Amino acid sequence: PTRRPVSTRRPTRRPTRRPTRRPTRHPSPPSSPSRSERSPPTRRPTPNRRPSRPTGGSSSRCVGDDKPETRRDGQRYKFKLEGEDAQCVDRRGRHYENGEISDVRDFEECAKRCVKDIRSGMLDSLRGIDYDCDGRVCHCLFDRGTLSESRNRRVFDRSNRDENGDGPVDDTSRERDFYCGKLIDMWEESEAVDGEDVAAVVE
Secondary structure (H helix, E strand, C coil): CCCCCCCCCCCCCCCCCCCCCCCCCCCCCCCCCCCCCCCCCCCCCCCCCCCCCCCCCCHHHHCCCCCCEEEECCEEEEEEEEEEEEEEECCCCCCCEEEEEECCCCHHHHHHHHHHCCCHHHHHHEEEEEEECCCCEEEEEECCCHHHCHHHHCCCCEEECCCCCCCCCCEEEEEEEEEEEEEEEEEECCCEECCEECCEECC
16 A cells, blocks of 8 residues: 655744733823913902001191291280191190181291281280191191171181190190191390390290
C-alpha cells in the first residue's frame, strides 16, 4: 500500500490575543468657571454717612470782623461774636425783644446798623445783635420794654416784643445760621488816659 507522505510542517497556531484593557481614566478636576460665568463678588453695603454740616453760610462769608466797632455822636461801641449757629440770651436763658433790619450783608454791618439806625435814646438799652446770615436779616436786641413805644419800633422793618431778656448777653441758644454778637464796650472817644481811650464794660 502506498503511504502518504508525512508533512514536516508544524500546524500553524493562531496567535493568542490578550484582551486589551481600556486605560483607566482618572476624573479630571472640574474646570474653573470663566470670568463671565463667575457670580459678581458680594459687596458690603456702604454705611450712610451724614454729610458734614454746612453751616448755612460759612463764617467767612457771614462774619468779616468778629469784633466790630462803630461810632456815633462821639461815642464808640464794640461788639464781640459770642457764638455761631446761635442766638443771644440773658443770664436766665431768655431771648431779647428785637427790631429787624432787612438786607444786611454781614455781621459787621449788622452791628453798625443797630447803633446808627436807631433813636439815640435806645442806645442805653441795646444789648447785642443776632444776625441771620441765610436771610440777611439783622436783629437788634434790647432790654424788655424798650420797643413798647411805637416811635422806637418805627425805625425797623419788623419787631418782636414777646421776649423778656434783660441785662447783658450772658449765653447763647442754638439756632441754625444765626450769629450772636454781644455789646461788650461803649465809651466816649474824648475819654483818654495817657492818650488811650478808656472803655466802659457794658453791665
